[in-house]
Amino acid sequence: MDDSTGREAQEARWRAWMIATQAGDAAAYDKLLxxxxxxxxxxxxxxxxxxxxxxxxxxNVFLSLHRARHTYRAERxxxxxxxxxARNAVIDYTRSRGRRLGRELSLEADAGVEPVAAPADPxxxxxxxxxxxALQALPDNQREAVTLIHxxxxxxAEASERAGVSKSALKVRAHRGYRALxxxxxxxxxx
Amino acid sequence: xxxxxxxVMLEGLVENLEPVKPIPPLRSVFRMLALIFGVAALVxxxxxxxxxxxxxAWLHPPFWLLLIGLVVTAGGSMLAALTGAIPGRERLARMxxxxxxxxxxxxxxxxxxxxxxxxxxxxxxxLGITVACxxxxxxxxxxxxxxxxxxxxxxxxxxxxVAAIFACVGAVTLGSGLVHTSCPSRESLHLxxxxxxxxxxxALLLALPFSLLIRRLGRGSRxxx
Numbered sequence: 043m044d045d046s047t048g049r050e051a052q053e054a055r056w057r058a059w060m061i062a063t064q065a066g067d068a069a070a071y072d073k074l075l076x077x078x079x080x081x082x083x084x085x086x087x088x089x090x091x092x093x094x095x096x097x098x099x100x101x102n103v104f105l106s107l108h109r110a111r112h113t114y115r116a117e118r119x120x121x122x123x124x125x126x127x128a129r130n131a132v133i134d135y136t137r138s139r140g141r142r143l144g145r146e147l148s149l150e151a152d153a154g155v156e157p158v159a160a161p162a163d164p165x166x167x168x169x170x171x172x173x174x175x176a177l178q179a180l181p182d183n184q185r186e187a188v189t190l191i192h193x194x195x196x197x198x199a200e201a202s203e204r205a206g207v208s209k210s211a212l213k214v215r216a217h218r219g220y221r222a223l224x225x226x227x228x229x230x231x232x233x
Numbered sequence: 234x235x236x237x238x239x240x241v242m243l244e245g246l247v248e249n250l251e252p253v254k255p256i257p258p259l260r261s262v263f264r265m266l267a268l269i270f271g272v273a274a275l276v277x278x279x280x281x282x283x284x285x286x287x288x289x290a291w292l293h294p295p296f297w298l299l300l301i302g303l304v305v306t307a308g309g310s311m312l313a314a315l316t317g318a319i320p321g322r323e324r325l326a327r328m329x330x331x332x333x334x335x336x337x338x339x340x341x342x343x344x345x346x347x348x349x350x351x352x353x354x355x356x357x358x359x360l361g362i363t364v365a366c367x368x369x370x371x372x373x374x375x376x377x378x379x380x381x382x383x384x385x386x387x388x389x390x391x392x393x394x395v396a397a398i399f400a401c402v403g404a405v406t407l408g409s410g411l412v413h414t415s416c417p418s419r420e421s422l423h424l425x426x427x428x429x430x431x432x433x434x435x436a437l438l439l440a441l442p443f444s445l446l447i448r449r450l451g452r453g454s455r456x457x458x
Contacts, residue, residue: 066251066252067250075246114255126323127320130391207324
């Protein structure tokens with residue numbers, strides 16, 4: 043079975059389980075969540091670099107998925123809906139983290155305390171620490187595009203579906219992100 | 234939190250699963266909105282009688298630009314409000330927001346061009362009729378805005394304040410479009426203020442109670458899920 047047939051079968055399976063879930067079928071829901079758990083963990087680990095927060099975000103994604111399950115419509119594909127829920131949870135986490143860091147940094151500045159760096163992501167062993175740092179420095183939309191295309195290896199069509207933007211917009215974001223990454227890494231190398 | 238904690242949470246979600254009714258498709262929501270606006274147009278007819286804006290106004294391009302701007306703003310805002318509450322429809326939501334901004338620009342341009350082209354006699358400012366038109370636009374838009382907000386509360390709205398703004402701006406500007414076509418006045422300052430800026434301001438005020446409504450109804454409808 044080639045990749046695209048496998049993905050289509052998976053999509054059909056998830057869609058059927060989701061429809062059964064909406065009707066209150068706990069067995070179908072159990073199967074759906076069991077299949078989604080490793081996918082969503084991987085998705086979150088590629089986007090949330092603070093290892094202490096990753097599992098919290100995974101749980102938030104599942105809570106959102108549970109609360110929003112009535113917004114899925116059977117005639118629509120399942121994966122874009124699922125990844126939109128996950129993306130929103132990551133955005134919510136990034137916003138709340140930004141607000142929290144802002145408060146903590148101002149307190150630390152007042153007290154003269156050195157901020158503590160977040161631990162590196164052990165699941166991103168294949169990525170150099172400099173690359174992880176440079177990825178974190180990118181704007182959210184560029185980081186997402188670079189991650190989807192260059193790190194997860196998705197096609198432009200798949201990546202644009204998952205990001206919820208047009209193919210051309212995704213290509214522009216990925217290109218800008220790649221250029222920014224390149225510039226950042228070069229700067230650091232010079233330093 | 235540990236991975237085991239996540240697995241325990243998922244077991245809890247499965248155990249507490251209850252059947253849910255999927256939200257209605259966007260097509261039927263737009264049909265319902267069209268019906269409500271049809272009724273609003275009838276109410277408008279009964280309110281002001283069978284009057285139309287004067288012929289001289291229809292022959293004036295800024296009048297058209299303002300009207301098209303109002304309709305485009307309304308369509309874009311309502312699309313943005315509705316699709317913003319449904320995961321996976323972000324592309325449509327972005328399109329709606331862009332359309333709404335383009336409409337707002339057109340409406341403002343129509344109002345300003347009308348003002349620039351007006352002779353001093355026509356450019357005087359009738360306060361009474363301006364307040365009446367703004368109020369009428371707001372009243373015509375209030376029911377559709379409430380219907381939109383009920384739908385938003387039932388969907389999965391993460392930012393009720395922003396959603397309420399788009400819903401109210403959409404509904405009130407469409408109401409203002411109805412007012413614009415039936416208002417006997419063609420005075421430029423009145424058209425800019427009474428048909429565009431004042432209804433916009435009222436829509437923003439209306440968004441305050443409606444965002445609370447979305448929050449409250451949303452909490453209630455999701456409590457069981």
